[in-house]
Amino acid sequence: MQVQIASEPAPERPANEDAALHVGSLVGVFDGVTAPEGIDCGCIHSPAWYVQRLTRRLAEVAEECPNTELPDMLAQAIERVRGDHGNRCDLDNPATPAATVCLIRANAGQMDYLLLADCTLVVDQGGNAVTALTDERFATAVAGLRREALATHGIEQLAGRSVRGKYELTNQPHGYWIAAANPEAAHRAVTGTLDLLGPARIRRAALLTDGVSCIVEKYSLMEWWQLLDALTEKGPHELIRYLRQVETSDPVGAKHPRYKRHDDATAALCVFEEHS
Template sequence: MIVEAALACVPAPGRAGKGCEDHGALGPSTVVVVDGVGLPAGGCRHGVAWYARQLASATLAAVAGGDVPLADGLASAIAAVAACHRDCDLAHPDTPSAAVGVLRIGADSVEMLSLADVAIVVDLGADGLHAVVDRHAEARAGLVGVGLAGHRIGTAAHAAAVAGLLAERETACNRPGGFWVAAADPDVAHRATAATFPSAGLRRAVVCSDGASWPVDSGEWTWPDAFARLASRGPGGLVAAVRELEAADPDGLRHPRVKRHDDATVAYLRVLP
């Protein structure tokens, strides 16, 4: 099976020079997308962009061989990156963490793993589209949408609503009954959402951070819509289409969201004839 892969990792407008807090890594028939989160004063001197790059590279190295289960590979990568900055305050609630998506295409199977809200979708031809997204983190279309509805981005009311959501996130992050993200504890990798399908009918696949998948989450697009854009415009074109939606709704009234723009990463894979 010959797989063609393309990747776009685009920082949010206004973040030029500050480093993209998403990162994607490609290997032969394997892709990893990491969506980093955290705050500058969060106890880590390296920052979120550094953490996202390190975790993406370490995860790809751990799973690219094909013989390591994806959850085990992600767990070892989380542990390895934690070891790289043990001198930082890894227990701080705002220290860098990340959502992670892994797709691996083998001779007989397609394996997918989503921790937090990175979306992975495969087109299996006659067997249709299959999506794997860990929905425990943030509940984007529910908690975020309801909590921010009616508040214009940039207003004091919106800032107060975001602060409330962040406080709620802090109480639920990496705790039973809440949701799980990659940070310093490798065991969270085994709480990810995973699926495996036969690879015989595989035609194409996409892995994307929520900065690129939110139009589907919100109901503005369907996954077939997204694949049509990928086929005609590629990953960069898909992100450009997302930016067009954001520009058309700058106040976040049609699509309530935490910020006007987010970093966006899209990996698009096609099986060649």
């Protein structure tokens, strides 16, 4: 497996709230949840701190127990980060620092994957079989909140009401799950296994934070297969550079509506066999 990774903060942002790792056959990308204004998260640490600490702890677990199932591996990492807070933070606060997660691991002719919240995994199974996988629960929960806020409070209060309501659904059975302070979230992740052998085998896989998947999902500048080809031919750094050019040329979101002018962007490309 050949792996290329790029992770870059949004321009003018002091810290990258994304992260990535590659340890043995384990590859992952992580997207920290930006701290909302006016909401007490109960924690003295930043989203960037949480993402970097989670990545480090997960790498430790992967090196110590490389054959552990992905949900158990992530749960152990979350538990270790709980200890890193040092009893200085209210970890029961639903707005405590958190991160979306996408993990893959190649092992014995198979590729295991894990998804929490809105990271995306794009897989190429040959021919025209390119599929994007994500955890739909986050988008479903947020869409429901937006509809309710719009109907009740109007467009002027849409953003604020949606953000506050989101935390009532965080790591709840009726809401969505995300890596934060509760290890149980890892066992509620979307997981699966895909073949690395046979006619439907995985040729390539891309792990993306939403700061990169927006090229397809929000901006409609590419199809998923084109994004995979761009990553393969030019590399993750060049794809992010192209994304920045698109966003800079549309600073107010006239062509590509969005909540942020730029977001942190992380992409990992895993190639399991030569692509032509």
